[in-house]
Amino acid sequence: MSNLETALKQYFGYETFRPGQKEIITAILEDQEDVLAVMPTGGGKSLCYQLPALLKPGLAVVVSPLIALMQDQVESLENNGIPATFLNSSLTAEEARSRRIAILQGKIKLLYLAPEKLANAGAKKFLQSVQHKQGLSLFAIDEAHCISEWGHDFRPEYRQLQALRSQFPQVPMIALTATATERVRNDIVNQLKLKPPKIQITSFNRPNxxxxxxxxxxxxxxxxxxxxxxxxxxxxxxxxxxxxxxxxxxxxxxxxxxxxxxxxxxxxxxxxxxxxxxxxxxxxxxxxxxxxxxxxxxxxxxxxxxxxxxxxxxxxxxxxxxxxxxxxxxxxxxxxxxxxxxxxxxxxxxxxxxxxxxxxxxxxxxxxxxxxxxxxxxxxxxxxxxxxxxxxxxxxxxxxNPKPIEDWTVEAQKFLSCIARCRERFGMTHIINILRGSKNKKIEQNGHHLLSTYGIGKDQSVDAWKNLARSLLHQGLMTETSDGYRVLRLNQRSWEILRQKRTVYVAVPQKSSQKQHRYQHLDIETQQLLVQLRKTRKQLADAQFTAPYMIFPDATLREMAKFKPKTLDQLEHFSGVTEHKLHQYGKAFISDIQAFLQEKKLPTPVPSNTKMKTLSLIQQGLSIEEIAKERGLRTTTIINHIAELIEMNQPIELEKFVPKDEQKIIWETINTVGDTSLKLIKETLEEDYPYQAIKLVRAWWRREQNQASSI
Known part of the structure; x- marks a missing residue:
């Protein structure tokens, strides 16, 4: 595990970075670069400046637009044992003075301020004092799209932040936002006067x-x-x-x-x-x-x-x-x-x-x-x-609940041809009216009733043409202007369609029963334990006047309910469990799990710490080879871990490692020759199946035999 991963686990309880995080942190720590980070909500933006702030000497200043957001972030950091604070109008004069003293004494690593506060002459003077005594490690501008008038939430007070560059030219700056078009990104860079920044754009996709x-x-x-x-x-x-x-x-x-x-x-x-x-x-x-x-x-x-x-x-x-x-x-x-x-x-x-x-x-x-x-x-x-x-x-x-996919290449050619004949000067409604032979005055005034495409689309409804047009736009097969007039334009792909070098497939609406989205379900006993763990979390949170997720996130509780750790040593390796939280809250949750197991008289699954780490990486979707590389172990060791975990009835989907058709054949062979010798099973099989597959299916076979014999 590298130094960065070690620090990640120590301060935040996670063993791996999310996409884009490590690249941003490295740019700040090692290269002293300015950074523009565009990451979706839930992508882990805050960690991109919080971890560097902890690893660099001096104070990190975080610009945040809302008091509630500052308070929430600071409370969350303090719950992880990280010294952070904020200065805003919600504090008394004495509270603000006490916090400023702590900052000047080097007791605070992250300071949250509103953009309006930074415009204040007193705040600028205070930061200069901090720079002189402790040093400033970085400026983090959260919700950076607010600086652009082209953004969806423009705030004029953000424009004043450009003064930070002239006042503190050597302090690295990171601007972060969840949504920014190319125009907004360029505006952020220009307004904040970022030195040619590293621009990290993580996918906007939220697969969950x-x-x-x-x-x-x-x-x-x-x-x-x-x-x-x-x-x-x-x-x-x-x-x-x-x-x-x-x-x-x-x-x-x-x-x-x-x-x-x-x-x-x-x-x-x-x-x-x-x-x-x-x-x-x-x-x-x-x-x-x-x-x-x-x-x-x-x-x-x-x-x-x-x-x-x-x-x-x-x-x-x-x-x-x-x-x-x-x-x-x-x-x-x-x-x-x-x-x-x-x-x-x-x-x-x-x-x-x-x-x-x-x-x-x-x-x-x-x-x-x-x-x-x-x-x-x-x-x-x-x-x-x-x-x-x-x-x-x-x-x-x-x-x-997919609609039928149909080949609409001919209709697309008609539609795009009509745009070309109108010299790419009109919008969707006008093009559809031409295709359907409308008597609209606008069509006659422009002479479009004389076009060869006039009336050639009468066989399709207005809604059908609209559906095609939307699909062409969504698939990037044509474009439209962004000046508010929404004029349709052809691009290279459009011409490929017109020249019969590209096929167009469109999803066509139809009436059908709605399929319900299926979430991953936990077994009944795991759900029962999860309910109890949530009750305990709520009680701890209420006692500290904090939000439950700041104790442990849902994902951590779900892992506890699934794997049922009996000791603090086992709990330590769970995602989201820092050393600070382990000592502060761990005993309460371990006590719940032990009481539950005793009440239900369930067999206690107690995989070793090393197998728990392997199981955690399996749950993250890593392959055997990736797990071996991540852990610095041989693939045969990881295969042994997986086999033992399967026999211990841990939640592992065998299909991830052995296709179902192969499972069936190997299973039937084990039924015939027994499970004593892997070599005998392999030699009996008609095809050359790898030992890895045989070993994992044998583990599953043994588990099923053990469960059957205990009934």
């Missing part, structure tokens, strides 16, 4: 999130209630209006679901109180406008529902992305009703600037395209951010 769009039914509250009644864990419901928020929260509470409202019309005290109650799992559901979210660092949100259509795809990605930040499965549901479009149109009309209205309408139409789209939801989302995704994600409604 299940995306679904349902048509909004007439009784849409009942539709929502049925959905929530089937969910476990915390959730957020987003609504467009404050009135709707209050109404839904009231009805849910009346129907027995612990829910609270949240919107900008409430007092600061109420919003803060309700937010804390949600974070600490005192209530299950927060019903909110878009005023709720940026300051929420709750990783175990299991579902997000958009009760109304979001204004644009970027907002939707951000809001839905607040689910499953712990990388556990989560459900993102959008209820789509055509009436929502009128509401958004009204909000757009309130904008004074005509250009802003035009751009907002284009963004709204992209959102409608997503809601009505038949392609893989991820393909549509990721293409918006300029990332190509091949589709068939296996974790959205369109992929789990």
């Amino acid at each position: 999130l299940y995306y679904e769009v349902q048509p909004k039914q007439r009784q849409h509250y009942n539709q929502l209630f049925k959905f929530i009644s089937r969910q476990n864990g915390s959730g957020i419901i987003y609504c467009l209006s404050r009135r709707r928020v209050e109404e839904i929260a009231f009805r849910l509470k009346k129907d027995g679901i612990a829910a609270l409202p949240y919107h900008a019309g409430m007092s600061d005290g109420n919003r803060s109180d309700y937010q804390n109650r949600f974070l600490r799992d005192d209530v299950q559901v927060m019903v909110a406008t878009i005023a709720f979210g940026m300051g929420i660092d709750k990783p175990d949100i299991r579902f997000v529902v958009h009760y109304d259509l979001p204004r644009n795809l970027e907002n939707y990605y951000q809001e839905a992305g607040r689910a499953g930040r712990d990388n556990e499965p989560a459900h993102c549901l959008l209820l789509f009703g055509r009436k929502d479009i009128h509401t958004i149109e009204y909000l757009i009309q309130q904008k004074e600037d005509e250009k802003s209205q035009r751009l907002a309408r284009q963004q709204m139409r992209k959102m409608i395209d997503y809601a009505e789209g038949t392609d893989c939801r991820r393909t549509i989302q990721l293409s918006y951010f300029g990332e190509h995704f091949s589709g068939n994600c296996g974790n959205c409604d369109n992929c789990l």
